[in-house]
Amino acid sequence: MGRSPCCEKVGLKKGPWTPEEDQKLLAYIEEHGHGSWRALPSKAGLQRCGKSCRLRWTNYLRPDIKRGKFSLQEEQSIIQLHALLGNRWSAIATHLPKRTDNEIKNYWNTHLKKRLAKMGIDPVTHKAITGSLTGTADDESAKVAASLSHMAQWESARLEAEARLARESKMQTAASTPTALHLQPTNIPAYASPPCLDVLQNAWQGAKIDLESPTSTLTFTGSNSGMLPTPRTNRLEISESNSAMWHQRSDELESEESDWQFLSKQQVLGLDGREREEDLIGCEEPWFIGAAGVGSGFTGMLLDGSNVHDTSECWGESNNGQTEHSSQASDEEDKNYWNGILGIVNSELPPQSPPLL
């Protein structure tokens, strides 16, 4: 099947947008909604490809876009989500309110990637470049990698499912309010979490689980089956204490350099997240609570040899070589870590959404 061009290339303007063009596009979408992107340029009087219009709208003109410097919390979230999801910028963007995938991608490529490299962390694998910092045996590293791969698979499958549900919800909303440009939280139905969330929950609880490919379990689709999933009953809870531990005083976020020095110390030297607890007071943003939780666990786990065993425990493997005390301590670390993961999962939902219990 040959691929047809997205639009007639001849006579269409390319390159930077002028304020006049922006104004035309804004005015048209505000009045009519974007509708079909292909048809939009002619209707709006723009000599642009529909694709170009969509990009300009989604990455620049959309009113719900937050522009400007990324906060430390956002940077941490991006790093941890990238460790989990890789270059899936759109998926990462769903966890960062008001940031576009393009902006996150650019920020990663121009800032974060270099910083991680300076810290001795491979920005692709999120592991120490030399390997000497981890102090892990090869087989354990492989075990961690396997677990992380599974986690990424589950998260990817979950994101795909939720994206599908979001699309369906959007379509329903659009049908009821044709001119609506944005999803309202109250319009989002309380769909059930995909089964993979149960696996995540079971993981840190130490339950025995079957690590089949998540894609094989995600067979439900609202549109294809004609059935909506049952109401969500398995929303995962983050304990009060765990949430509180990731609150952070905003006045300690003023010095970016010192923050990064702290991150370097925490993550490269393998300090566990608790040392940060005392500093993490005051940030009320749920997405950050979750992201910071991961921050202590995910990349930290990658870089901290002492935590390697935790991952296998997370996935239900026993560790007979540990004392009861250290086992309990690591259980607590596991719980905090997985609560961090689940914090991100849950915080993806709009804060105004009704509880999905």
Add this chain to the structure above:
DNA sequence: AATCCGGTCAACCGCGCATTG
């Protein structure tokens, strides 16, 4: 003052997936 160079980021390109007829 002119040139070079690296960083940044808006925008483009091509591909893959979902939907439609």
Add this chain to the structure above:
DNA sequence: TCAATGCGCGGTTGACCGGAT
């Protein structure tokens, strides 16, 4: 069932800018 179409995603490009020489 399959081709056509539309859209979104990730990778890449190139214009612009500021600092260094």
